[in-house]
Amino acid sequence: MIKIKVKCFSQVKYALGVDEFVIELNAGTSASELEQKIRSEAGGKLDGISLRIAVNQKYMPNNIELNDGDEVAFIPPVQGG
Amino acid sequence: MILTPKELFERQSEFTVIDVRPKSQQNEFPMDGIDAIISKEGLIQKIEGKKVLVCQFGIVTEGMIIEQNLKDTFSLLGGAQAWIEFQSEKEDLSQWSRQTVLPEFGLEGQKKLLNASVAIVGLGGLGCPVSQSLVAAGIGKLILIDGDHVELSNLHRQPLHGMNDIGKKKVHSAKKSLTHINSITHIECVEDYIDESNGLGIIQKCDIVIDATDNIQTRQLIDQISKQSNVPMIYGGLYRWEGQVAVLNVNGSPGYKELFPDPPSGEETCADAGVLGMLPGIIGNIQALEAIKIIVGIKPDLMGKLLIYDGKNHSTQIINI
Numbered sequence: 001m002i003k004i005k006v007k008c009f010s011q012v013k014y015a016l017g018v019d020e021f022v023i024e025l026n027a028g029t030s031a032s033e034l035e036q037k038i039r040s041e042a043g044g045k046l047d048g049i050s051l052r053i054a055v056n057q058k059y060m061p062n063n064i065e066l067n068d069g070d071e072v073a074f075i076p077p078v079q080g081g
Numbered sequence: 082m083i084l085t086p087k088e089l090f091e092r093q094s095e096f097t098v099i100d101v102r103p104k105s106q107q108n109e110f111p112m113d114g115i116d117a118i119i120s121k122e123g124l125i126q127k128i129e130g131k132k133v134l135v136c137q138f139g140i141v142t143e144g145m146i147i148e149q150n151l152k153d154t155f156s157l158l159g160g161a162q163a164w165i166e167f168q169s170e171k172e173d174l175s176q177w178s179r180q181t182v183l184p185e186f187g188l189e190g191q192k193k194l195l196n197a198s199v200a201i202v203g204l205g206g207l208g209c210p211v212s213q214s215l216v217a218a219g220i221g222k223l224i225l226i227d228g229d230h231v232e233l234s235n236l237h238r239q240p241l242h243g244m245n246d247i248g249k250k251k252v253h254s255a256k257k258s259l260t261h262i263n264s265i266t267h268i269e270c271v272e273d274y275i276d277e278s279n280g281l282g283i284i285q286k287c288d289i290v291i292d293a294t295d296n297i298q299t300r301q302l303i304d305q306i307s308k309q310s311n312v313p314m315i316y317g318g319l320y321r322w323e324g325q326v327a328v329l330n331v332n333g334s335p336g337y338k339e340l341f342p343d344p345p346s347g348e349e350t351c352a353d354a355g356v357l358g359m360l361p362g363i364i365g366n367i368q369a370l371e372a373i374k375i376i377v378g379i380k381p382d383l384m385g386k387l388l389i390y391d392g393k394n395h396s397t398q399i400i401n402i
Contacts, residue, residue: 009398010321019394054401057398073400075387076320077318079295079320080318081203081205081206
């Protein structure tokens, strides 16, 4: 198992009701698999919203394999201005 | 009390000018074109009539006048630095002495700013603070682009517009307020929304384009034009308590397409999601700060990075794009 710190921004924060949390995952889990968990946890509130994924404060492709201790951020685009 | 170099030049017969700088500074930066006497212990109090005190940047002397309660005494705004500039270039930059004193900025930075032009797309929550700060800082030219009208619900976060402006085009209302702050800036208004037909012609004339819009489609269009014209784009976006800023397309650095490649979907605007007026104030000022860094030649720290600021807990996160 690996421990991942998840940071939530904008709509993700409101959909899940938290700023950040720690989750335990099977070794070999990818960022996109974590994204699917987050989306199902959000119960449809993130439907239609694209998310960028940053691992350890750097944008990464969604299929990147996560490592123990990684910090994963989910960042949606925002409209307001 | 303060006196600008221009005022001193025009009225020098009225004043005794006293140079309070250390000898080394007087030798290194001589004040040509004016007879200044060198300050000695107790001298200032002995001289009768109106006096002007000069230090290097005009900050020490302002403090001296207050601390020593000196009567009939003025501080030269911008100090010897501003006087020397005025003598050589006939240009009075003392208005900006508090920023030209910054070693990274200096008079050269101010001159670059006075010669720079910036396009601001959107004169709403972000466009108001961006334009306000750039005009106050002495930007040479602004092109304001927005087809929208002022509404009552805008006023809590768009302080360039007031009750009497409701129904007017935002660009005209903004221009009127900005001219009160600093009439030196040349302000051009484009009272239309930016689109594919007008965008390139406007943006390619500028040094920087500020994205202060409220929708992703326009951000994508500005990004395309910014890439095409090699004019850097400074992105700002808001969602409730959170704001985002990034400096994009600087000589091939990542753009909005690299930041958020997907087409727009179900994201909410400020009108849908809600926002406090202070958040665009903060985010817009960060955009203006990054614009000034590019113009002056200071590396913009947010180039190729996304800053996310949370106004609820004041946390910031910087993501490498």
